[in-house]
Amino acid sequence: xxxxxxxxxxxxxxxxxxxxxxxxxxxxxxxxxxxxxxxxxxxxxxxxxxxxxxxxxxxxxxxxxxxxxxxxxxxxxxxxxxxxxxxxxxxxxxxxxxxxxxxxxxxxxxxxxxxxxxxxxxxxxxxxxxxxxxxxxxxxxxxxxxxxxxxxxxxxxxxxxxxxxxxxxxxxxxxxxxxxxxxxxxxxxxxxxxxxxxxxxxxxxxxxxxxxxxxxxxxxxxxxxxxxxxxxxxxxxxxxxxxxxxxxxxxxxxxxxxxxxxxxxxxxxxxxxxxxxxxxxxxxxxxxxxxxxxxxxxxxxxxxxxxxxxxxxxxxxxxxxxxxxxxxxxxxxxxxxxxxxxxxxxxxxxxxxxxxxxxxxxxxxxxxxxxxxxxxxxxxxxxxxxxxxxxxxxxxxxxxxxxxxxxxxxxxxxxx
Ligand code: AMP
Ligand code: GLY
Numbered sequence: 001x002x003x004x005x006x007x008x009x010x011x012x013x014x015x016x017x018x019x020x021x022x023x024x025x026x027x028x029x030x031x032x033x034x035x036x037x038x039x040x041x042x043x044x045x046x047x048x049x050x051x052x053x054x055x056x057x058x059x060x061x062x063x064x065x066x067x068x069x070x071x072x073x074x075x076x077x078x079x080x081x082x083x084x085x086x087x088x089x090x091x092x093x094x095x096x097x098x099x100x101x102x103x104x105x106x107x108x109x110x111x112x113x114x115x116x117x118x119x120x121x122x123x124x125x126x127x128x129x130x131x132x133x134x135x136x137x138x139x140x141x142x143x144x145x146x147x148x149x150x151x152x153x154x155x156x157x158x159x160x161x162x163x164x165x166x167x168x169x170x171x172x173x174x175x176x177x178x179x180x181x182x183x184x185x186x187x188x189x190x191x192x193x194x195x196x197x198x199x200x201x202x203x204x205x206x207x208x209x210x211x212x213x214x215x216x217x218x219x220x221x222x223x224x225x226x227x228x229x230x231x232x233x234x235x236x237x238x239x240x241x242x243x244x245x246x247x248x249x250x251x252x253x254x255x256x257x258x259x260x261x262x263x264x265x266x267x268x269x270x271x272x273x274x275x276x277x278x279x280x281x282x283x284x285x286x287x288x289x290x291x292x293x294x295x296x297x298x299x300x301x302x303x304x305x306x307x308x309x310x311x312x313x314x315x316x317x318x319x320x321x322x323x324x325x326x327x328x329x330x331x332x333x334x335x336x337x338x339x340x341x342x343x344x345x346x347x348x349x350x351x352x353x354x355x356x357x358x359x360x361x362x363x364x365x366x367x368x369x370x371x372x373x374x375x376x377x378x379x380x381x382x383x384x385x386x387x388x389x390x391x392x393x394x395x396x397x398x399x400x401x402x403x404x405x406x407x408x409x410x411x412x413x414x415x416x
Contacts, residue, residue: 002027003306004059005042006049006079007070008034010331010359010377011291015070015305016042017357018298022306029062031055035368036347036358036376049074052082059088066091066313069267072288076102080267091309092267093287097258100265101287104146104184111282114257116250118282119187127171130183134163137185145170146182154225156188189274189281192413194238195231195293196246196280199320200269201312203259205251209300209322210235210243211293212413217338219409226338227374230410232328232385233296237414238275246273246280254285266312295357295377296327328388328411329379330396332404334360337373345370348399353391355379375404385411 005016016028017040031045047054069075069092078095099106111118124130143166145153153176157163169175170183199206211233217223250271258265270286300323311318334341347368350356360372380391389411
């Protein structure tokens with residue numbers, strides 16, 4: 001069968017590569033994909049993510065068995081609704097269900113209605129009221145723009161000044177555009193973060209192995225928030241009991257709650273959790289695979305990903321099995337990211353001990369160059385996190401990374 005992946009980043013590269021491993025899959029198309037994917041035999045489709053009509057025509061012409069959506073924006077634009085209306089199979093939540101990611105207030109309502117542990121919060125459209133609330137609660141406190149702001153609309157304020165400054169930037173200076181018209185003010189949760197993802201079909205939840213992202217730009221969790229600078233899996237310092245609580249008290253009630261709310265969810269449900277002393281608490285839900293988590297989670301999947309999706313789409317119970325090995329993924333980013341960054345650097349050629357997932361790259365005259373903030377991710381696999389780190393960092397040390405930067409401490413939290 002032929003499958004179509006929507007998206008163009010490292011996450012989609014990892015999804016597409018895994019799909020190609022399936023003996024049943026003959027061709028994998030990616031719209032738009034990126035030129036780095038071609039080396040793995042993924043075919044690029046020159047149709048924009050938001051051109052649903054053209055994507056539907058392509059899927060019909062090519063007799064695509066089903067389509068898999070990588071990023072959140074097409075989901076929130078209703079790509080699933082449009083494909084289904086056209087009689088095509090597609091894996092991902094429809095527009096109504098994707099709101100679990102698209103609106104923090106919607107997500108909070110699902111959590112409150114279903115007793116899902118999360119930070120206390122209040123939502124504001126009035127700037128003065130938000131300021132009063134923040135002053136009353138004190139710092140540390142977390143300020144979030146309600147809509148999508150590409151991971152940058154969150155400020156973890158360690159003091160009151162920072163918190164009030166964030167409110168001003170979001171609500172009166174409109175730094176994040178419309179997504180700052182409504183702001184969620186949240187209790188600060190202390191503890192380690194981890195990402196728990198699952199394949200979800202209505203009330204059924206099939207969890208994946210966990211991963212830990214590194215959201216800050218620089219070593220030691222310093223610097224601005226980014227889309228994610230690297231990840232690893234497993235996360236041994238998070239106990240099996242903590243993960244089990246995450247499944248039973250968070251993912252399963254969320255899936256049930258979405259059905260009850262008449263917004264049933266089918267797709268990948270991603271819970272961003274903090275392991276607090278009282279158990280895991282939700283900091284965000286996403287309606288899709290995480291980037292860069294996917295690049296370290298999917299390589300550990302030993303069952304057939306295409307079969308899993310095909311089973312879910314056809315109401316069969318999927319089989320999931322995972323490798324015991326550890327994976328570490330280090331993002332190579334363009335200098336300046338997440339602010340304005342350099343472009344046009346040569347993309348290094350890495351040794352064959354590592355797997356490279358491309359993201360922000362473009363092709364000029366047959367050579368691949370840096371064209372985005374997160375350019376690629378180097379992934380290594382070994383019997384331990386420490387051993388996988390060595391392989392990934394050795395591969396990075398061997399090449400010329402001028403014009404780039406990467407964190408040197410991906411996975412270190414597991415070694416303490
Ligand atoms: P988000 O975009 O909601 O994932 O937030 C970005 C980052 O801010 C998260 O990865 C956390 O590190 C941090 N964060 C968000 N919410 C909280 C919270 N309530 N308490 C502590 N840290 C948080
Ligand atoms: N790695 C965080 C995210 O995908 O949202």
